[in-house]
Amino acid sequence: MGRIVVLISGRGSNLEAIIGCAQRERWSHQIVAVVADRRLAPGLAFAERWKIPTIVVERADYPDREAFEQVLLQQLLALNPDVIALAGFLRVLGAALIERFAHRWINIHPSLLPAFPGLQTHRRALQAGVRVHGATVHLVTAALDAGPILAQAVVPVLPEDTETSLGQRVLLAEHQIFPRAIAWLADGRVRLRDGVLQWQGVDASERLLGVVA
Secondary structure: OOEEEEEEOOOOHHHHHHHHHHHHOOOOOEEEEEEEOOOOOOHHHHHHHOOOOEEEOOHHHOOOHHHHHHHHHHHHHHHOOOEEEEOOOOOOOOHHHHHHOOOOEEEEEOOOOOOOOOOOHHHHHHHHOOOEEEEEEEEOOOOOOOOOEEEEEEEEOOOOOOHHHHHHHHHHHHHHHHHHHHHHHHHOOEEEEOOEEEEOOOOHHHHEEOOOO
């Protein structure tokens, strides 16, 4: 049974999708904790309703990122996770922390990487005039939004789209691909060895979700 820790900063909609998928598909894995970097993160209340232990490591309580990450590291070591899912966790983590749990970090990003890494992805997609946008699940490395890609979902950009409308459709796509990729990693169906992804029992068609309206 895999031990999954989910890190959040806000409302936790991807957390809800993960928990929902785990319930529907009767995962053998356990979400052992939800960790937030904000005491008022709404997603904490959702986790508590499902009786999932919650932990807060408030960034504002620490003088710098190093001190914050040292406490976060100690919490993660105690939890002994097999998978650490960054579900809207709005912190760029240092290389040392990432390396400590190498190949166990997984992130959802609101663009079709390598296009539009970083922030304001929907605005930048509209400004660039692209016809498709989407979401990407990837393993986390020290390079921002540059880890090996596990899954993507394609979302059309409509003529009438705003940042809000496009972002809402991308979020729905995130909810479809993120839980399945977490399950693949927890199941051991995907591994990173010598910089190369190795797949077992996951068809290539499962890793690219077609156009999501």
